[in-house]
Amino acid sequence: MPFVIIIDEWDCVIRNSTDKELVHKYLQFLHTLFKSEESKSFLALSYITGILPIKKIKDEAVLNNFREYTMLKSRMFTEYYGFTEEEVKDLCQKYDMDFDSIKAWYNGYLIDGRHMYNPNSVVQAIEEKEYDSYWKNTSSFETINTFITMNYEGLKDDIMTMLSGGKVMVDTTSFQNDFSEIHSKDDALTALIHLGYLAYDETMLSAYIPNYEVAKAFQMALKSGSWTEISRAISTCDELLMATIAGKEERVAELIELAHDTYTSVLKYNDENSLSCVITMAYFTAPAYYNIVREMSSGKGLADFVFIPRANAGNRPAMVVELKYNKSAETAIKQIQENRYHGALSDYQNKILLVGINYDAEGKDKKHHTCVIEEWQQRAT
Template sequence: MGIYLNPDNMDFQMALNSEIYVDKSELIKQTNAHIYTEQRFICVSRPRRFGKSMAANMLSAYYSRGCDSKEMFSKYKISSDPNFEKHLNKYNVIHINMLDFVSKGNSITESFDYLSKRLIHEIKKENGDVDCFDWNDLMSVLAEVFNEKRVPFIFIIDEWDCVFREYKNDTEGQIQYLDFLRRILKDQSYVALAYMTGILPIKKYGKHSALNMFTEIAMTNTREYAEFTGFTEAEVQELCKKYDMPFEETKRWYDGYDLKGVSIYNPRSVVMSMTGHDFDSYWTSTETYEALKVYIQMNFDGLREKVVDMIAGEKVCVNTGKFQNDMSTFNSADDVLTLLIHLGYLTYNDGKVWIPNSEVQQEFINSIEDGGWETVMNAIRSSDELIEATINGDEEKVARMVEKAHDENASIIGYNNETSLSCVISLAYYSARKEYIIHRELATGKGFADLVFIPRKTSGKPAMVIELKWDKSADTAIEQIKRKQYTEKISEYSGEMLLVGINYDTETKKHDCIIEKTIV
């Protein structure tokens, strides 16, 4: 038993000892299926505090010859798998957190020279009877120990990408690091499995990656690992029952990561919410809004517009394919948005990104409170007043406030089309999301309502259907709501409903509004 070679299972035991532990042991079933196959190289990237280290500790506890973990896993799902004992504590596990080594020198090269020496020291201590030709070369030592003992190695590397975060501008050192990993892992028969975790996918250099043997599991493509990326909806529902917490509010705060059709929640935030019995943003304890602010204020064409659209609740298109998988190489707005996906600030599905939940939404608001976003913040700060005016049927005030928000933000989001007006309306009604579930272009009756506000169960406020027109009239918008039977098809709601028609004139820039009340 060593610190890095064949460690014990105490780190995973601490997770099991915690007040909340959600069983993710079936991840082992996935990794077992890839042992000694061409798919034995797995790189998992996800945001901070999404359980990466816990998963690494679990795999180490399961595979390491330095402990007996049969009883530890006996209560969990993996124990019912037919192959549970086949791989249990049968491998030489090298479990390293790269953060432990990245500062052990004045350069990347020095850091990983130290890592090699440390691993060789532990391997030699446990295998001193092996006659190695060169005890100073890590790859040779691994190969000769395996050749004589015939016990394969499993590599579990946590925070594998910290080099690219800590040494952002040391391109030569980064390449040397990738070559170091390639040399000890690629095409080596002693490797039964290599499982790496980090925030960023594998760095690209030129046309090829030095680590192209890895299957990449990222926030842009979680493949078959989606349910292991965070807490699933079913898992959160069980926690809400246990802790007597409202599921709908939990979903609003911490849900929103749509991964291959699986709805994923931020694990740390859910745990903090359940144990503290409240709802708050726990994001700032792991990521600061100042970091987000730096990225969203970068000077790329279309970035500002897309950020405003997302704050307003829109989904925006993104091309993730050109991102270089580092935190310093940006050539377009798409590169910035792709990084924000990997950092957890955005969620991604089918070529589109959006802000996942209220917790992250608050971090975006914190990031734009100054620094040239004043017009956006003015609309957001006035949203409570606009909602009150709408509920009170004050048509002139609603038209005036929407017109002001539209005028002030025209330079960012454009002016003369219904899409830009729709974005302005979403921005102007920003605070409504606290008490409403907001649907964009909801299929209702014989068409699509532009915006539908369904009150949350505890809200007590009326529902609203908002129809937008330009160069027509607010009356035309109301007539369309009635003609296409929008209200009759919103089956999830019964009670008072406001029909809101808003039109603007592209020549005069004047807005008009009509509000009617009905019961559905």
């Protein structure tokens, strides 16, 4: 009677061993087990799972008689890669959890057109009744650091672009499905996709950070890695949010100045769009409490940033942030009021902060940023 062989974490040896001879022997063993003439007499079916696709040698899979389903292309198995959005909505309703918070923390993997959620984290959040990063063991930080600190041209720029909410093009075809065979920026990013630290947009052929939980993992990795200036800037994000809520205009301007000085080596800082990227990084930890919408349609135009408090936001107020380049923070506030951008929060009955931020390229004494914060009390209708 033919056998069915199932192997979990088939790639453990390849991922963890630096002994190339051992890896070679292991691959030979798998070849004998699954692809030899002898195997045809006893093998009915083989099912193997792991993080990595089957290793390539000279661009060809060692075991090319398998059908592969990966983070890049999962086809019929997509719905089994995690919790679907429908399943998460049902769980949130059953256990009285805020769906928007779950979505911000654990969603973001768009696989073959379907939104997938990290199942382990969703379950732990429900059991603990707390939205947090449940993917934060030491090996995670070390793994991220291994790849993001590699000295490949353009890699640091791409990491910063993704941290600020953007997507970057990535060629996934050159990756040899072996963490010891990283030869380019694209290989490093593809490795992070297979590990789940980046999501992949198959339509746009681009990578991005999928959710706030993974963003937190990157934050912790940067703190323990070699990107000291960026780590220092990220460590002030909580202070910036609290300073904004407290209406401390000068301190907000100072902290945004720090973010500007840190990120301008990577981002071209010459227009409002560039300022938007820096603001996203400056408020890096705010998504723990807010749904942040960029260029939100409201009133007579688009608000640059709208911070919408979620159920776990406590007494943190809603905020509308408008950016200006070589104008004035007062002009930004006036635009919010005249165009009624705060109308985007018409259903929100508590106070709303209107925040105007201006970057002056000719700023004196290296102080380029100014900030004005006003409070708007929404009237009940």
